[in-house]
Amino acid sequence: MAEIVKAGNPVLKMVAKPVTVFDKKLKLLIAEMKKDMYLADGVGLAAPQIAVSKRIFVADDGTGFDVYINPEWKPVGDETIIDVEGCLSVPGWFGEVERYAHVIVKYQDIHGKKKQKKVSGLMARCVQHEVDHINGILYIERAISLHKDPRYNEP
């Protein structure tokens, strides 16, 4: 299992590089990210969170796993929702963040095939959070409020 890097690590501040080669190495990286996301019990995981500065994230909002390579999103409408967010790179904290309620995400799959889907609710929030990661932005920079998680035990 790869170590999930924490806030303060410079890789989380970098604008990640696009994926141009869809080879076996990419498949191995995505398999690793998938494993790490489920082991850490996360809804999403971006490649910079395992110190790989590439434009990739994996996600499962409870409706199934998918990988998003070179993702870009646009809001659908201007409705926003303020809700609680956390991040595997910022353990022990949560905060309220305003995000678009509905977005269209364009991305490539593991074979490089172009795809797009419209997502709402938790998955829309996840897309915005994870694309922020690959642009070097953490949710704590956008949060309206930040709170310590009382259930969290320092490792």
Ligand code: ZN
């Ligand atoms: Zn995160």
